[in-house]
Amino acid sequence: MRYVRLGRTALEVSEVCLGTLNLGVRAGEEESHALLDVALGHGVNFVDTANQYGWQKYKGYTEELLGSWFARGGGRREKVVLGTKVANPMSDWPNDSGLSARHIIASCEDSLRRLRTDWIDLFQMHHVDRHAPWEEVWQAMEHLTGQGKVRYVGSSNFAGWHIAEAQESAVRRNFLGIVSEQSVYNLVTRHVELEVIPACVRYGVAVLPWSPLHGGLLGGALRKLSEGTAMKSSQGRAAEALRTHRGAVEGYEGLCADLGADPAEVGLAWVMSRPGVTAPVIGPRSVEQLEGALRATRIRLTDDVLAALDVLFPPVGKGGPGPEAWAW
Known part of the structure; x- marks a missing residue:
């Protein structure tokens, strides 16, 4: 496993981040614990969750599942860089x-209790709150970091100008501010290339793409549908996008077949190759899916393949960051 710095910090994280949205929901507790053990055994030290995850059973369930895994000992908590989130309704x-x-501090205390830990490595704002002034947000985060309950602060689903505004406010307080941003980013959804990624690069913020396979759409969805084995790729964002992008997906799966590579591994390798990306957040439901994602870390796509992927899934506008993408 290769380790990279989390943005401008000295913290080292694995080049893939294990997302836990499916744990305890699509995978049972013992299966989830086994998957976490396999990931850690492969050197994946970066684990991401949210206070709301597990809502299909009850909000907070996934944090509790991770807490029971940490409680098994063996240095599990000490080895893991743990991220969770705050903002969504509980x-x-x-x-x-x-x-x-009030909610930031209370939510942190609740997450610590569920996770059975004394600290959160990366406390992420799940969404921007347009009613909360940055002075209030940073006051709360400074309080938590001063107590040692939070090590770093991250964001998720922010616009580029939110990141800039947040960072400038943090600088005025002599506070580290945001060190990472989780954004949806994959071949189908490339909007963050316009302003979010440029803002992150400018401020030294790690980019952590979530849904790197667009909900399974880029994981061989058409083949799985024809075989009758499609699960996630036949639902939600993947099913909706397939109606619009079927031709591109057909071309994509054909390209992957010509390369002799699994579509899921190619899609993940593409995200990992993008400028500014630190570690994509993967969401395996099984050890097999996890090991496929880890194989993607060894794939290096050629310039010809990258160009072919741009033809199938064009960048927004003229490509590249704004304003060049739309102004000239």
């Missing part, structure tokens, strides 16, 4: 969501 009560100082 109940219908008005102060149980968003980025108020």
Whole structure:
């Protein structure tokens, strides 16, 4: 496993991040614990979750599952760089969501209890809160980092100008600010190339793409549908995108077949090759899917293949960052 710095920090993380959205939901507790053990055995030290994950059973369930895994000992917690999130509603009560100082601090305490740990390595704002002034947000984050309960702060689903605004506010307080940004990024959804990734590169913020296979669309969806083995790729964002991008997906799966490579591995290798990307967040449901994702770390796509992928899935506008992408 290769390790990379998390943005401008000195923290080292594996070049893939294990997302836990499926753990405890599409995979049972013992199966999830086994998958986590295999990932750690392969050197994957970066694990991402959120306080809301597991909502299909109840909010907070996935954090509890991770807490029970850490409780098995063996240095599991000490080896893992752990990220979780705050902002999404945890109940219908008005102060149980968003980025108020009250909710940030209370949410951190709740996550620590569920995760059975004394600290969170990466506490991420799941969404921007347009009602919370950055002075309030950073006051709360400074409080938590000062207590040693949070090591670093990250963001998720931010616009480029949110990142810039947040960072400039943090600089005025002599605070480290945001060190990572999780954004949806894959061959089908490339909007972050316009402004989010350029902002992250400028401020030394790690880019952590989520849904690198667009919900399974780029994991051989057409082949799986024809074989009757499609699960995730026949639902949600993948099924919706397939109606629009069927021709491109056909071409993509044909290209992967010509390369003798699995579509899921090619799609993940493409994301990992992109400028500014630190570690994609993968969401395997099984050890087999995990090992496929790890094989993708060894794939290096040639310039010809990258060009062919750009033809099938063109970048937004004229390509590259704004304003060049639309202005000239």
